[in-house]
Amino acid sequence: MRGPQRPAxxxxxxxxxxxxxxxxRSSELAGLAAALGEARLVTVTGVGGVGKSRLAARAAxxxxxxxxxxxxxxxxxxxFVEYAVVEALGLTDHTARLPRETLLxxxxxxxxxxxxxxxxxxxxxxxxxxxxxxxxLPELSVLTAGRRPLGLAGERLFPLxxxxxxxxxxxxxxxxxxxxxxxxxxxxxxxxxxRLEGIPLALELxxxxxxxxxxxxxxxxxxxxxxxxxxxxxxxGAHPVPGGPxxxxxxxxxxxxxxxxxCTPAERLLWARLSVFAQTxxxxxxxxxxxxxxxxxxxxxxxxSALLVQSVVTREDTPxxxxxxxxxxVRDYGADWLEAxxxxxxxxxLHRDWYLGLAxxxxxDWFSPRQHEIARRVEAELxxxxxxxxxxxxxxDEAHLGxxxxxxxxxxxxxxGRLAEGRRWLExxxxxxxxxxxxxxxxxxxxxxxxxxxxxxxxALAALRECREQAExxxxxxxxxxxxxxxxCLALVGDDMAGAETLLRSALERYQEIGELNSNVLMAQVELxxxxxxxxxxxDAVRLCQDVRQVCEDHGERWARxxxxxxxxxxxxxxxxxxxxxxxxxxxxxxxxAFRDLLAEVLTLELLALVTVTEGDAAEAAVLQGAAxxxxxxxxxxxFGSAHYxxxxxxxxxxxxxxxxxxxxxxxxxxxxxLDRATAVARALGHERPAxxxxxxxxxxxxxxxxDDGKRKPAASPARQDRAGRRRAENVRxxxxxxx
Numbered sequence: 001m002r003g004p005q006r007p008a009x010x011x012x013x014x015x016x017x018x019x020x021x022x023x024x025r026s027s028e029l030a031g032l033a034a035a036l037g038e039a040r041l042v043t044v045t046g047v048g049g050v051g052k053s054r055l056a057a058r059a060a061x062x063x064x065x066x067x068x069x070x071x072x073x074x075x076x077x078x079x080f081v082e083y084a085v086v087e088a089l090g091l092t093d094h095t096a097r098l099p100r101e102t103l104l105x106x107x108x109x110x111x112x113x114x115x116x117x118x119x120x121x122x123x124x125x126x127x128x129x130x131x132x133x134x135x136x137l138p139e140l141s142v143l144t145a146g147r148r149p150l151g152l153a154g155e156r157l158f159p160l161x162x163x164x165x166x167x168x169x170x171x172x173x174x175x176x177x178x179x180x181x182x183x184x185x186x187x188x189x190x191x192x193x194x195r196l197e198g199i200p201l202a203l204e205l206x207x208x209x210x211x212x213x214x215x216x217x218x219x220x221x222x223x224x225x226x227x228x229x230x231x232x233x234x235x236x237g238a239h240p241v242p243g244g245p246x247x248x249x250x251x252x253x254x255x256x257x258x259x260x261x262x263c264t265p266a267e268r269l270l271w272a273r274l275s276v277f278a279q280t281x282x283x284x285x286x287x288x289x290x291x292x293x294x295x296x297x298x299x300x301x302x303x304x305s306a307l308l309v310q311s312v313v314t315r316e317d318t319p320x321x322x323x324x325x326x327x328x329x330v331r332d333y334g335a336d337w338l339e340a341x342x343x344x345x346x347x348x349x350l351h352r353d354w355y356l357g358l359a360x361x362x363x364x365d366w367f368s369p370r371q372h373e374i375a376r377r378v379e380a381e382l383x384x385x386x387x388x389x390x391x392x393x394x395x396x397d398e399a400h401l402g403x404x405x406x407x408x409x410x411x412x413x414x415x416x417g418r419l420a421e422g423r424r425w426l427e428x429x430x431x432x433x434x435x436x437x438x439x440x441x442x443x444x445x446x447x448x449x450x451x452x453x454x455x456x457x458x459x460a461l462a463a464l465r466e467c468r469e470q471a472e473x474x475x476x477x478x479x480x481x482x483x484x485x486x487x488x489c490l491a492l493v494g495d496d497m498a499g500a501e502t503l504l505r506s507a508l509e510r511y512q513e514i515g516e517l518n519s520n521v522l523m524a525q526v527e528l529x530x531x532x533x534x535x536x537x538x539x540d541a542v543r544l545c546q547d548v549r550q551v552c553e554d555h556g557e558r559w560a561r562x563x564x565x566x567x568x569x570x571x572x573x574x575x576x577x578x579x580x581x582x583x584x585x586x587x588x589x590x591x592x593x594a595f596r597d598l599l600a601e602v603l604t605l606e607l608l609a610l611v612t613v614t615e616g617d618a619a620e621a622a623v624l625q626g627a628a629x630x631x632x633x634x635x636x637x638x639x640f641g642s643a644h645y646x647x648x649x650x651x652x653x654x655x656x657x658x659x660x661x662x663x664x665x666x667x668x669x670x671x672x673x674x675l676d677r678a679t680a681v682a683r684a685l686g687h688e689r690p691a692x693x694x695x696x697x698x699x700x701x702x703x704x705x706x707x708d709d710g711k712r713k714p715a716a717s718p719a720r721q722d723r724a725g726r727r728r729a730e731n732v733r734x735x736x737x738x739x740x
Contacts, residue, residue: 022058023174024167025051032059032158036113036141039156040134043144046160048329049201049252052145053117055160059143063113073118073328074278074383076390078125083421085114085129087382092417092677093634094598096454099420100129105633107137116144118328127152162198169193171200175207179309188215195222201329202255208310209262222258256333259310269295270303271312272341275334276351278383280316280323285358285384289350320373320380348391355381355388356401359408366411367518369556375595378412385409389425393432400436403429407442411519413450415559417596423450430463441471441479448486452493453599460490481510485524495642497531504528522548522560529567534644542571562588562600570607570648578614585611586685593681601681602631603645608684610652618659619668621652626672627680 032055035042044052060067070088075081082099093102107114114133119126127150130142134154144150149157163171169185172193176183183189192215196202206218213221260268273290274281286304291297304324307313312330316323326334338344358381362374378385385405392402406425413422426447434440444467451460464483471479488503504524511521525548533541545564552561569584585608592600605628613621628649657665675683 022054023171024163025055025058028055028160029058032143033062035156035158036143039154040141041130041144041150041152041154042142042156042158043146043149044158044160045147045149047199047252048147048332049199049255049327050160050162051200052160054200056115056117056143056145060113060115066111067113067115069115069117071117071279072122072126074387075122076387078122080386080421080424081122081125082129083424085116087418087421089114091634092596092598094417094419094453095634096420096423096451096456100132102420102634103133104136107133107140109139111139112141114140114142116142118146119144119150120146120148123148123150126150163200163203164198165190165193168196168198168203172203172207175204175311176210179207179211181210183210183215186215188219191215192219192222195219196255199252199255201327202252204311205255205259208312209259211309212262221262222254252329253333256330259312260333260337263310263312264303264306266295266299266303267306267310267312268337270300271307271330272334272337272343273347274307274313274324274326275331275338276344276347277326278387280318280325280380281384282321282323282380285354286324288354289347318380320376323380351384352388352391352398352401355384356405356408359385359405363408363411366415366559367555367557371415371556371558372594374411375416378409378416385412389429393425393428399429399432400434400439402432403434403436403439403443407439407446410446410449411559413446414453415519415595415597417598419450419454423447423454426450437470437474438476438479441467441474441476442482444470445479445482445486448483449489452486452490457490457494460486464490477510477514478516481507481514481516482520484510485520488524489527492527492531493642493645495644497535497644501528501531501535504531517551519557519560522551522557523563526560526563526567529564533567533570538571538574541567545571558591559595559597562591562595562597566600566603566607569611573607573611573614578611581611582608582615589681589684593678598631598635598677601677602628602635605631605680605684606649606652609656610648613652613655613659618656619664622656622660622665622668623672623675624680624684625649625652625656626669627675627683628672629669630673630675631677631680 032042032044036059044056046052057069060069068089070085072081072084075084082103086093086099086102089103089106091102091106093099116126116130123146126144130144130150131152133140134142149155162168169189172189173183173185192206193203196206206222209218260271263271270286270290273295274286276289277285283301283304287297287300291300295303304313308315308324313324313326316325335344338347358377362378366374389402389405392398392405402425406422406429409422409425413419413426426443429443430440430447444463448460448463448467451457451463464487467479468483468487470476471483484503485507488500488507491497491500491503504527507524508521508528511517511524525544529541529544529548532538532544545567548564549561549568552558552564565584565588569581569588572578572584573581585604589601589604589608592604605624609621609624609628612624653665656668660668672680
């Protein structure tokens, strides 16, 4: 199977590790590899439970980081297909551009395999997206897995048949062995596998029953139920009903239904209720949403454990802790039972209540030492949070809860790099009428904040103005403070330093009056510090950010602290302390990258480049500028189009060009532009520093030099190097002051 020959396009979107052994399918894998070598669009088709997803994931694993896999089963709104693809591939974009533009830019010129799994209910949207990507990206291949084709020209179909007799027996005995049971490969097992027609999901469900029933007993019970199902499906007892389900679909439904019948009443009840979760869930959520009315909360764990043994539910260990999932076919069966019982609406509301509560708790706990934990938790729960948002925004009289949920997730949209998706939810929520003014006001100021960070001045101003006017009429002091704060932020990036300072000081006073203290309040103080620094009052800026840093240390806050460190690093550099500035920026960059905060990352890279040229390594500084230039299109207007924010970039470029010359400078910039985000951050954090007292200036490792650059100037003495660094800093400071 061919693989990528260039830098991996999906550094954060590798296919997942398999949790169970992969049995058989060697000929199918070879055939799928051959199909992918001959066609750019291949669709694996087959009945539910036949192993389409597993085969596609296995094939994608051969591409390594050159493949990105997207699970679409939990996506309900076709408009969110592209957002789901961007999210699954680990791409981050803060701008207002459509996610398709992000995909096209990121994949341009790179051999890659995009895997779309479970697209049946979104076939039209997926077909349109796939056609456009294939048309504009000649080196892209697409592998889809579903029960139907996409229906595009040039699509190569790869029908997946059930397992052969020997492979079916191997899978059954292997899954039984995973439970600590040894099942002989005798005629009874072969007969059971024949009755199940080699469908992997049916075999796994049957293997989950071998603790209680022998293979012969399983086959007998299955046969009895299958005869009843077939009889019900025949119009006159001899001929199938026209348009009825295909035989293998009947077999799978029979196997699932038979497994369902063998469950205890409590297990059947939990099976149905768990179907409200999108993708994965944790035990706490299951206990809250699924307990009551015949299933005490204290029994949920035991019943869930029984479903795990029976392969109805599977467990995954994730960075957010243990989580559980149901396969789509099994979930659909449970959802049918839930609907038939007339309990689906109540369970969806309980699901919504849990995730609204989770978002509220995470928002409050964001201002704590658990920020990174919360970022991981929200990432794990995104599918469920989206489902809760969709429910709120489509159900009558639920709009205010959707506004509350979309607003409470501001830390997810802003702090965890999901501005584009957040803006879409926020815009949908504020379009709806709501009798709860407070929820809508919060959604408005968060929408304004998101739009500012995307560089969208007009919609940001409109949202904040509406929020301010309505908040004043409603006497909502909190909303007034936030609207004023974000208006000050808008003035800051627009180079209106006097206006920004007035608004931010007023907002901070309002926060103090209402007793508000959180990451947003600290960011207001950092932004005020930036206005002071840009107006030449560096001591005041340092004082403000040192105060923020101390509060962050006291509360374990890391996100707002990163921005305070950025300002302190700028001050240290202006004071002729590049080593201190680098130390602060490294701390800032590490946390910004962990939070997927592209804005903090790129600002830090720009300032690191200036520090680096001050230290005497113009080539490495140019490389860092190139890396930052690659990130800016995903952030928005470079340096906000602000003369103040742009001054370090211009001074760094001028000094580096003077040192390197135009040709070599541009070559180093191009080298940096080839670095992906993770590599650029790792390089910036790993930039070597000279040992204390070493008789040479700071140099990048040999393999990080600009291409074809084998010449180096003689090393300066430590004293001369220190004087040179201070002179460079002084020269740049003069230029900055003149600019400001």
